[in-house]
Amino acid sequence: MLGFVIQRLMQAAAVMLVMSALVFIGVYAIGNPIDVLISPDADQHTRAEVIARFGLDRPLWEQYATFLGRLLQGDMGRSFVFGMPVLSLILSRLPATLELTLLAVISATLIGVPLGMYAGYKPHSPVSKAIMALSVLGFSVPTFWVGILLIFGFAVQLGILPAGGRGQTVNVLGVGWSFLTLDGLKHLALPAFNLSLFKMSMMIRLSRAGTREIMLSDTVKFARAAGLSERVILGRHVLKLISIPIVTVFGLELGSTLAFAVVTETIFSWPGVGKLIIDSISTLDRPVMVAYLVLVAFLFIIINLSVDLVYATLDPRLRKGRG
Amino acid sequence: MTAPVLAVDDLATHFFTRAGVAKAVDGVSFAIQRGEVLGLVGESGSGKSVTGFSLLGLIDPPGRIVRGSVKLGGEDMVGLSRERLRALRGKRIAMIFQDPMMTLNPVLSIAQQMTLAVHAHEKVSQAEARERAIRALIRVGIPAAARRIDDYPHQFSGGMRQRVAIAMALLHGPDVIVADEPTTALDVSIQAQILTEMRELARETGAALIWISHDLATVSSLADRIAVMYAGRIVEEGPTARVLRDPRHPYTRGLLGALPSRAVPGQALPQIPGATPSLLRLPPGCPFSPRCPNADDACRTEPPRATEGARAWRCHHPVMERAA
Ligand SMILES: Nc1ncnc2c1ncn2[C@@H]1O[C@H](COP(=O)(O)OP(=O)(O)O)[C@@H](O)[C@H]1O
Ligand SMILES: [Mg+2]
Numbered sequence: 001m002l003g004f005v006i007q008r009l010m011q012a013a014a015v016m017l018v019m020s021a022l023v024f025i026g027v028y029a030i031g032n033p034i035d036v037l038i039s040p041d042a043d044q045h046t047r048a049e050v051i052a053r054f055g056l057d058r059p060l061w062e063q064y065a066t067f068l069g070r071l072l073q074g075d076m077g078r079s080f081v082f083g084m085p086v087l088s089l090i091l092s093r094l095p096a097t098l099e100l101t102l103l104a105v106i107s108a109t110l111i112g113v114p115l116g117m118y119a120g121y122k123p124h125s126p127v128s129k130a131i132m133a134l135s136v137l138g139f140s141v142p143t144f145w146v147g148i149l150l151i152f153g154f155a156v157q158l159g160i161l162p163a164g165g166r167g168q169t170v171n172v173l174g175v176g177w178s179f180l181t182l183d184g185l186k187h188l189a190l191p192a193f194n195l196s197l198f199k200m201s202m203m204i205r206l207s208r209a210g211t212r213e214i215m216l217s218d219t220v221k222f223a224r225a226a227g228l229s230e231r232v233i234l235g236r237h238v239l240k241l242i243s244i245p246i247v248t249v250f251g252l253e254l255g256s257t258l259a260f261a262v263v264t265e266t267i268f269s270w271p272g273v274g275k276l277i278i279d280s281i282s283t284l285d286r287p288v289m290v291a292y293l294v295l296v297a298f299l300f301i302i303i304n305l306s307v308d309l310v311y312a313t314l315d316p317r318l319r320k321g322r323g
Numbered sequence: 324m325t326a327p328v329l330a331v332d333d334l335a336t337h338f339f340t341r342a343g344v345a346k347a348v349d350g351v352s353f354a355i356q357r358g359e360v361l362g363l364v365g366e367s368g369s370g371k372s373v374t375g376f377s378l379l380g381l382i383d384p385p386g387r388i389v390r391g392s393v394k395l396g397g398e399d400m401v402g403l404s405r406e407r408l409r410a411l412r413g414k415r416i417a418m419i420f421q422d423p424m425m426t427l428n429p430v431l432s433i434a435q436q437m438t439l440a441v442h443a444h445e446k447v448s449q450a451e452a453r454e455r456a457i458r459a460l461i462r463v464g465i466p467a468a469a470r471r472i473d474d475y476p477h478q479f480s481g482g483m484r485q486r487v488a489i490a491m492a493l494l495h496g497p498d499v500i501v502a503d504e505p506t507t508a509l510d511v512s513i514q515a516q517i518l519t520e521m522r523e524l525a526r527e528t529g530a531a532l533i534w535i536s537h538d539l540a541t542v543s544s545l546a547d548r549i550a551v552m553y554a555g556r557i558v559e560e561g562p563t564a565r566v567l568r569d570p571r572h573p574y575t576r577g578l579l580g581a582l583p584s585r586a587v588p589g590q591a592l593p594q595i596p597g598a599t600p601s602l603l604r605l606p607p608g609c610p611f612s613p614r615c616p617n618a619d620d621a622c623r624t625e626p627p628r629a630t631e632g633a634r635a636w637r638c639h640h641p642v643m644e645r646a647a
Contacts, residue, residue, distance in 0.1 A: 222426035227413030
């Protein structure tokens with residue numbers, strides 16, 4: 001197991017190196033931030049001085065080397081726009097996205113998997129057909145449109161849930177969290193639901209397909225022949241067997257949602273990292289973009305690694321050192 | 324003669340498919356005593372597995388038991404509630420299947436699977452369930468059972484895996500064990516071992532054993548009695564030695580002629596001409612008639628069940644010569 005982890009960590013380091021270079025070059029290509037940084041009426045001298053201060057007069061490879069050198073010391077640079085260290089800027093926004101994403105992905109799993117298992121267990125019942133219709137809807141309706149409908153229905157028409165913002169927050173570990181207050185939870189409800197609909201549909205499909213297939217297998221026949229109840233068969237045999245694809249999708253969704261919850265965050269004015277990256281692209285805030293994308297790559301690597309470790313605990317066949 | 328532990332009467336299980344009604348089991352009757360081994364033989368597709376599943380009430384749609392009774396210790400299992408059936412399965416009638424690689428759950432340890440099977444019928448502590456499982460594993464000859472019980476199916480060899488499945492079937496000391504080709508997926512050398520051990524275990528526990536196989540040779544070395552299936556019916560049944568020595572049904576005779584042990588050296592094995600009929604388009608009357616050397620017009624009608632002492636057959640023109 002230790003060898004496996006070390007091997008994966010070395011792979012991760014290589015991936016990070018390649019990713020950081022790609023990101024750096026890509027962001028460099030987007031546009032020159034000089035015009036954003038320096039007011040048009042600044043004189044030639046100030047201009048040159050600012051450019052030199054940000055190191056923008058150096059060749060690309062040298063800028064990258066400097067960036068990489070600082071990165072290795074944990075310094076991701078300062079935002080051109082906010083003037084504060086990029087890392088603390090991103091970290092200050094992260095909790096908002098984190099709680100929104102976790103709530104969305106976890107509730108999508110906790111609701112989607114049982115629904116999908118039911119639909120796979122009783123494929124011909126009307127309830128299962130309704131569940132599948134729901135999942136088709138969740139797949140095909142665009143997120144922004146659902147978001148607008150939710151705001152219109154629950155905030156404007158019914159007036160029972162707020163349309164945006166984080167509401168009241170509580171400080172834990174130096175940052176504010178909404179999910180700890182009732183008002184915060186109310187603010188979380190709509191965006192989290194909006195974000196979870198697609199994921200829930202995916203979880204439904206995944207668990208339905210898995211359950212259908214496994215219910216026909218000899219494993220289930222044998223369990224039935226031993227007198228196990230249907231509840232135990234579903235809860236112990238089937239759930240464990242379908243958990244591997246579910247964990248995969250859970251990890252992927254968690255990563256991609258943390259990184260790209262942009263649409264929902266924008267619609268519900270949720271001050272998370274998704275909104276931060278959109279803003280930094282429009283202001284060409286290079287350090288923020290680069291740091292953000294590098295962090296996202298790092299996040300994906302961590303999640304993939306955890307998913308692999310969870311696999312090994314779920315599926316004994318993947319464990320090394322068999323007896 | 325004591326009352327049989329299991330009595331099947333005119334059992335019929337049909338599958339209502341789009342292509343038509345497949346009469347996979349159609350009028351099967353037999354009875355079995357405690358400690359007895361009944362071999363159920365027939366070509367692939369003759370309805371042996373469906374018979375086995377019907378005995379446990381494990382037929383899923385589009386299949387259904389349409390007729391007959393399965394009396395287990397006097398109680399008819401046909402038409403019982405789901406919960407009552409579940410309570411009998413694994414407790415009084417157990418079943419093991421062909422391929423233990425497919426039947427055991429690959430992601431649960433043997434201990435987890437066996438304790439689930441214990442708890443399906445008895446409310447005992449986790450420790451006690453585990454103890455019971457270990458004892459069952461020891462009985463079927465798993466070495467170092469107390470340690471191996473925490474292993475997963477893939478860590479066992481094919482023969483050991485099937486022993487684990489047998490141990491699970493024996494957990495509650497069932498009255499009847501249905502073994503559906505349990506050695507077909509195994510190496511020949513291990514087949515014979517498992518065969519002998521199964522018979523011993525059945526004798527010890529007093530369970531009746533229904534051994535399903537497409538291989539007449541395997542069954543004949545093990546079974547007290549043999550029932551030969553063809554197209555969903557039992558066409559001949561009786562004590563193993565007598566059926567082998569003196570088959571009455573032309574189909575049984577054909578099967579015996581095709582056994583390698585009876586081959587004349589240098590000659591090809593005689594095969595039964597023709598192919599197994601489709602269950603959807605069975606001929607009227609005797610289903611074997613299109614392939615039968617003795618067939619005539621009488622065979623267009625359903626043959627009656629003829630009996631002679633402990634044996635029975637369904638044929639208008641039984642073979643009556645004595646072979647030995
Ligand atoms: N689920 C099913 N749906 C439709 N027909 C089935 C099904 N299961 C079995 N049958 C029919 O029953 C016949 C007998 O099957 P089976 O009992 O498995 O034969 P075997 O003697 O080889 O064990 C098959 O040939 C098939 O026509
Ligand atoms: Mg079969």
